[in-house]
Amino acid sequence: MSAAAVTWPFSALEEAGHVCGFSLAELTPFGMGHCACFAVPSMGLFVRVGHSGNEQQAVNAVAFAAACAPVVDGIISPADIGIPQPLRTPDGPVTFWPLLQKEEGDVDYTWLGTTLRELHAVRDIEGMKVVHRQTNPALKAARLRSLKAAPHVPDWVVAACDKMMSNIQELRERVMPALRSGLIHGDVYPANVARTVTGSFLVDYDTAGAGPIYWDLAPAMVSHRRFGTSAESLDRLYAAYGEDPRDDESFWDVVRIREWGAITYLIDQAAKSEIYCEELVTRLIGDRPWRSLDELRQHTSMGTETGR
Known part of the structure; x- marks a missing residue:
């Protein structure tokens, strides 16, 4: 194998392959x-x-899945590979999960509401030591530096991102500590709902742990406001959950944090890509519909970057 091939993640995968065969x-x-x-x-x-x-x-992620899968139908247990997980390698941790046979179809929001209700009701699981991760404010300076260094990014976009990230931090510090907390998935967007022939599952537990329950209920509202998810889907979700958060002002604060977070994610990509920069501008300046990450990836993979 060439030296170029033995880099992350392949160096870690090579060690995992030796262990698992x-x-x-x-x-x-x-x-x-x-x-x-x-x-x-x-x-x-x-x-x-x-x-x-x-x-x-x-x-x-492994602790969350192992503890919750026996009591919440929509959570997947880690795969049994005969050794403790995660596998720790010098080049990063490796975890192993059952390979799901996915099928096409929309998210079942009634199922999702029921699953979130069951998850948020989980209490006092022995050995549960996970803590919900929030965005690291220390990333702000690095992100702004990358934007300033990109010749295709206007100065006003850099200033708008600076202000937005400050607003996120202020709102987090003011609102989040007062919210009702529970055990949450942490990233309940449609991309993390897997439909299979045996049912639906929440996947990707990297941000799971203890946190405000609205953190799991807000992404559906973001999808409705920005990506066209129907109002009927929201009604089904909250009816199945057994609680409608839309009458609580603090819920809308969490929606705003989640929307700003969805903009913040694009900053790293916008510094490298004019397509992502165009979407960043769209998300910064108004209420127009947003393009999904899948759409953006498709545009860049097809070579539709400006100047190509």
Whole structure:
């Protein structure tokens, strides 16, 4: 193997393969971001590789899944690979999950409401030590530096992002401590709901743990306001959950934090891509519909960047 190939995540995957008995040639990539995801179809495994330094995040995900799967139908247990998880490698933690056979279809919001109600009702699980992770304010300076260095990013966009990230931090500090907390998934967007022939499941537990329950109920409202999810879907979700948060002003504060967070995510990409910068501007300046990340990835993968 060439030296170029033995880099993250492949260096960690190579060690995982030695332990579990698969080769890198068997892997099917599923995407890279804050972690790298691969399938091993021959073994029925879904493999997630975190960056070095994110070991606790992987520990939290495994602990959450192992504790909640027996009592919440929509949570998946980690795969049994015969060794404790996560597998710790010098190049990042590796976790292993059952490979789901997904099928096409919209999110079942009645199912989602029921699943979130069951999850939020979980109490006092022995060994549960996970803590809900919030956005690290220390990232703000680095993000602003990357925007300022990008020649295609106007100065007013940098200033608007600076103000928005300050507003997020202020709102978090003022609102979040007073909210009712429970055990939450932490990232309940449609991309993290997997429909399969045996039912639906919430996946991706990297931000699961103790946190405000509105954190799980707000993403559906963001999807409605920004991506066209129907009002009827919201009604089904909150009816199945047994509580409608829309009459609580603090819920709308969480919606605002979640929407700003969805804008903040684009800052890193906007510094490198004019397509993402255009979407960042759209999200900053008004109430126009947003393009999904899948749409943006499709545009960039098809070579539709300005200047290509």
